[in-house]
Amino acid sequence: TQLLEQSPQFLSIQEGENLTVYCNSSSVFSSLQWYRQEPGEGPVLLVTVVTGGEVKKLKRLTFQFGDARKDSSLHITAAQPGDTGLYLCAGADRGGGADGLTFGKGTHLIIQP
């Protein structure tokens, strides 16, 4: 089983600050996804990155896939309380989709007003 290490595990910051969450592996993935999970709900896809070096932006969120396709980062600019949640990265190795995802343990993010 391929492993994905996420850091930090927990992060609590003030509204308006910037932050970066990391997702690292020693294995190469065909693609990498970022999900956000709120209490009492299932994870919801934020973005998928496929090409090494790829950068995608979703409003204040910037996602980057490492050149070697082994790691990824999520940067949030001017964090808002609504960004609070569990952020999960997931790597696709067997082809992707519901059958082929390996998840990191997640980063619990709290944005305090």
Added chain:
Amino acid sequence: EAQVTQNPRYLITVTGKKLTVTCSQNMNHEYMSWYRQDPGLGLRQIYYSMNVEVTDKGDVPEGYKVSRKEKRNFPLILESPSPNQTSLYFCASSLYEGSGTEAFFGQGTRLTVV
């Protein structure tokens, strides 16, 4: 509305009493999967299915069974539940096998085995 529906949302049961958690998707997805989520361990795949009558073990299949008799349904069966199966369970589906295909998750089933 496109969705993955799990039932029940909450379940408390006793050791050894067989139970089934149902999962249904209305998106005509080929691929379905079950995960369990535990503190400090993250999401771990239990079983997955690439199509009707095709199922395979994930990373933590011991103590679980699944079936895929219809495309839309993928029930998770615990023949003899034990306390170490107390967890939050998620069913997920995706359209096809392909890098970067989005997985759609149900709302989860919180199971407690006493």
